[in-house]
Every structure is written in structure tokens, then in C-alpha cells.
Amino acid sequence: MRALIAAAAGLTAALALVLTITAMGTPEGRTSPRPLLTTVPAHP
Amino acid sequence: MRRTASLVLLALAVFFAALSPLLRWYAYPRLVKVPADEYQTMVLQARDATLLDYGTMKARTVPEITVVQTLKGNVEAARRIERTAGRDVVVWDGLSYVQGPDGKMVSRIPERYIFDAHTQEPVHATGEMVDGDPVTRNGIEFKWPFLTQERDYEYFDAQARVTAPIHYEGTRHFRGLSVYYFEQTIPWTRVPFPKVMPVAGITPESVAKTGTTRWYTTVRKFWVEPVTGAPVYGEEIHKEELRGGSLLGGRDRVTVFAGHVKMREDYTRHTVDLVKSQRRLVLLVTSYLPWGFLCLGVLLLSLSLYLEARGRRTPGPAPVRTEEPEPLGS
Numbered sequence: 017m018r019a020l021i022a023a024a025a026g027l028t029a030a031l032a033l034v035l036t037i038t039a040m041g042t043p044e045g046r047t048s049p050r051p052l053l054t055t056v057p058a059h060p
Numbered sequence: 061m062r063r064t065a066s067l068v069l070l071a072l073a074v075f076f077a078a079l080s081p082l083l084r085w086y087a088y089p090r091l092v093k094v095p096a097d098e099y100q101t102m103v104l105q106a107r108d109a110t111l112l113d114y115g116t117m118k119a120r121t122v123p124e125i126t127v128v129q130t131l132k133g134n135v136e137a138a139r140r141i142e143r144t145a146g147r148d149v150v151v152w153d154g155l156s157y158v159q160g161p162d163g164k165m166v167s168r169i170p171e172r173y174i175f176d177a178h179t180q181e182p183v184h185a186t187g188e189m190v191d192g193d194p195v196t197r198n199g200i201e202f203k204w205p206f207l208t209q210e211r212d213y214e215y216f217d218a219q220a221r222v223t224a225p226i227h228y229e230g231t232r233h234f235r236g237l238s239v240y241y242f243e244q245t246i247p248w249t250r251v252p253f254p255k256v257m258p259v260a261g262i263t264p265e266s267v268a269k270t271g272t273t274r275w276y277t278t279v280r281k282f283w284v285e286p287v288t289g290a291p292v293y294g295e296e297i298h299k300e301e302l303r304g305g306s307l308l309g310g311r312d313r314v315t316v317f318a319g320h321v322k323m324r325e326d327y328t329r330h331t332v333d334l335v336k337s338q339r340r341l342v343l344l345v346t347s348y349l350p351w352g353f354l355c356l357g358v359l360l361l362s363l364s365l366y367l368e369a370r371g372r373r374t375p376g377p378a379p380v381r382t383e384e385p386e387p388l389g390s
Contacts, residue, residue, distance in 0.1 A: 022067040034082040038090045043090030044135060045097030052130040053101055054168065059092035060101070060330035 062371040069364035077357030084350040092206055092342055093177035094150045098133040103327050104294070109319030111160060114259045117308065119315040125166065127321060128157045131202065134172075141174060141185045148177035151187075152202070155246040156218070158317075166317070167254050171218055173201050180205045180289065182216070190218045191255050204289035206342060208240055215242075219276050220249045226280065234283050234292055235332050237339075244280040251276045272305030274316070285344075287339045294334050297319045 072161035104127040111122045137151040152173045158166040171190040174183045182188075182197040189195055199214030215226035226244035233239070253274050276299070283293040300316040308314050323331070 018067055019065075019070055022071040023074045026071035027078050029071075030075045030082060033077065034087050037381035038087050042091060042093065042095070043132075044139070045095060047097060047135045048099035048132055050099055050132070052132060052153065052157075052170070053128045054155070054157050054165070056103060056126050056128055056159060057101055060327050 062367050066364045066367035067373065069360050069367065073357045073360035073364055075357075076353040079153065080350040080354040080357065083353065084346060088345045092205070092345055093148055094175075094180070096133045096135045096138045096150050098131065098150070098152070100131045102129040102131075102331075103127070103324040104129070104296075104321045105324050106298075106319030106321040110315050110317065111166065112302070112314060112316040114211055114262070117314060119318075122161045123318055124161050125317070125321075126159045128155075128159065130155050130157075137172075137187065138174075141183065145183055145185065147183075148182050149185075150175055150177045154202075156297065158216065164258065166258050168256050169218065169254060173197065175200070178206075190221055191252070191333060193221065195221050197223060199226075202248075203291070204242075204284050204286075204360040206287070206289050207346065208284055208286040208289045211239060213242070215280070217245050217246050217278070217280075218245075219251050219278070220246055221251075222246070222249070226282070231282060235328075237285050237292060237332065237336065238293060239283045242282045242284060242285050244278075246276070246280070248275050248277045248279045250274070264370075267307065270305040270307040272302050275301045275313075285335045285339060287342050288335055290331075290335045290338065292335050293323055293328055295323070 064332065071191070102245040106125040106127075109122055109125040111125060112119050125156050130136045131154045134151040134153050137153075138149045141149045141151065152175075153207045154171045154173060156167075156169045156171075158168070160166050169191045172187050174185050174188050175181060176183055180200050180203055181199075182199065184196055186253050188197065195216075199216045201216040204213065210228055210231070212225045212227045216223045219343045224244060224246060226242045227245050229241045231238060232241045251274050253267055255264060257263060257267070278299070279297040281295040282291045284291050297320050299318045302308060302316055
């Protein structure tokens with residue numbers, strides 16, 4: 017019984033971690049202020 | 061004490077073993093995506109190219125033609141489209157600016173490409189266009205999906221505004237990376253004149269009145285890093301002609317542009333370095349961490365079982381025998 021509880025705790029923690037990370041997602045950022053180029057850049 | 065330790069190890073073993081598939085099949089498709097705020101520039105060059113001199117209406121060889129390509133993620137437009145599309149969307153506003161050896165503009169083609177941030181499938185929304193003309197892409201453009209497969213893909217050609225197969229031609233090695241080589245041939249196709257012509261006073265409408273038409277063919281080559289789906293190198297054998305009408309002075313056709321366009325060396329190096337770093341991040345979620353966690357889970361489970369087995373095998377202290385004192389007798 018105690019082994020089952022331990023396994024369930026591990027599984028719950030894994031689920032909680034992954035769900036939290038995916039719910040947080042990745043930052044969206046902002047549109048770059050840099051222009052669409054009409055000159056040849058010297059370097060990348 | 062040993063019992064408690066084995067239970068803790070069991071919980072940790074289940075935690076890591078469960079984390080492995082969750083990370084690969086739940087977190088990866090949701091977290092790994094093209095960022096909406098991407099800004100990229102690319103410079104390509106064609107040496108000894110053929111270019112039409114609009115003054116004499118004759119083609120001449122020029123030492124170099126440069127193509128400057130910019131892709132800029134439009135975050136506000138992406139958010140707007142996401143509300144109706146119901147998925148993560150990337151909107152790339154792009155400009156392909158072609159410059160002659162004298163620094164003058166040869167052509168400038170703006171476009172808007174809208175696609176799913178995770179799968180790179182095109183998303184259709186108002187504003188999707190090439191040179192101001194609404195288009196419907198049915199294939200990828202610029203970038204392949206993450207974990208690219210060894211198969212043909214549908215690729216959108218912005219000049220002809222058509223989607224056609226780009227064929228997988230095998231795996232190659234390119235500057236320390238294993239890459240997939242793709243090739244697409246667009247046969248001679250009649251294409252619209254650019255909205256902005258290289259000569260002042262000439263418009264697509266005025267050229268159309270002469271009966272002259274614009275034709276184009278290309279062989280497009282991409283070396284794609286399969287984990288990120290990012291091309292690390294590209295070439296294009298590009299030809300454009302004007303055909304028929306009164307503009308050509310009785311000639312059947314005139315070359316507008318012909319050249320073998322290749323990525324500039326410094327941009328190739330920069331792209332390879334960038335893709336190598338991004339590749340590691342994608343592999344972390346798709347391979348390194350899932351496999352690492354799975355192995356750790358198995359290891360912890362083995363340790364837990366070992367401790368449990370030892371705990372059961374070890375005999376406890378021998379029972380103390382208490383004997384009744386014998387009665388003193390004769």
C-alpha cells in the first residue's frame with residue numbers, strides 16, 4: 017500500500033511539473049523595431 | 061529507515077520515468093515553436109549574372125547581383141490571428157530586395173507568410189500576400205518543420221505564386237552537420253510583373269499594355285538541418301525573361317535576369333552556428349532529457365527494489381529466552 021502511495025506521489029509530481037511548464041508557455045516577445053532591409057548589410 | 065529510503069527512491073523513480081514520455085510527447089509539441097518575434101536577414105549573391113539594361117533593352121553580364129532577404133515576425137498580427145485560428149501562429153513580413161552592381165534596385169518583393177508556430181503548416185488569414193497580391197499557400201516556405209522527415213514536401217514559390225513539391229534528394233554532410241538535401245524545379249511559368257519596377261515611370265500596367273509578358277524558371281536547392289528544420293545553406297539557379305509584345309523591338313524574348321544565386325559565406329557561417337545551438341535545445345527536449353530521465357528512473361527503481369529486498373532478508377535480533385527459575389530441590 018505504501019509503495020502504491022509513493023508511486024502515485026511520483027506520478028502526480030511529474031504531471032504537475034509538466035502541466036505547469038507547458039501552461040506557462042514561452043514568452044511572446046515584441047515585434048523587432050529593425051526595418052526590412054533595402055541595403056546590403058556588411059555582416060550578419 | 062531502509063523501508064523509507066526505498067519508498068522515496070520508488071517515488072523518484074516513477075517521477076523521472078513518467079517525466080520522460082510526458083516531456084517528449086506532451087511538452088515538446090507545445091513548447092518547441094518558432095518564436096513570433098523572430099528577425100532574420102540573409103544575403104545571397106550571384107556572380108557573373110545576366111541582367112537586363114532597361115535603357116537599351118539588352119541583357120548584359122554584370123559582376124554581381126545581391127539579394128537581401130529580411131524576415132520579421134509581426135507579433136501584433138500573430139496575436140490577432142491566433143484569436144480566430146485557435147493555435148500558435150507566426151506572421152512573417154518579408155522583403156526580398158535585389159540590388160544590381162551599381163547599388164540600384166533591381167526588384168523588391170514584399171510578402172506576408174502566416175504559419176503554425178509548431179508545425180509550420182500555412183495558416184490562411186487576411187493579409188497573406190506576395191507583392192500585394194492575396195495568395196493561398198498550401199506548402200511551407202523558408203523553413204521546414206521541426207524533426208524534418210526524409211520525404212518530399214510541398215513548397216510555395218513566391219514568384220509564380222504556386223505550391224509545388226520540393227523533393228528530398230538524400231542526406232548530406234555540411235560543415236559538421238548531417239543535413240537533408242531538397243530540390244525543387246519550377247518550369248518556365250508566366251509570372252506577374254513586380255508592383256515596383258526598377259525604372260521610374262514604368263509600371264506593370266504600362267508594360268502589360270505593350271503585350272510583353274514576364275516568364276520565370278528556377279531550380280531551388282536547400283540543405284536542411286532536420287532537427288530544427290532550418291535551412292543552413294541555399295542556392296537558386298534563377299532565370300527570368302520578357303517575351304513577346306512591342307517592348308522587345310521585334311525580338312522573341314529577352315533575358316531580364318539569369319544567375320546562380322548562393323548564400324554569402326559570412327551568412328552561411330552565421331546560420332550554421334545559429335542552427336547548431338538551436339539544434340541542441342530541440343534535442344534536449346526530444347532526446348537528451350527523455351532518455352536521461354528514463355535511464356534515471358530505471359536506475360532509481362532498481363535501487364529501491366534492492367533496498368527493499370535487503371530490508372526483508374536481514375533477520376531481526378534473536379529473541380531473548382526467559383527461563384523460569386528451577387525450584388530448589390533435593
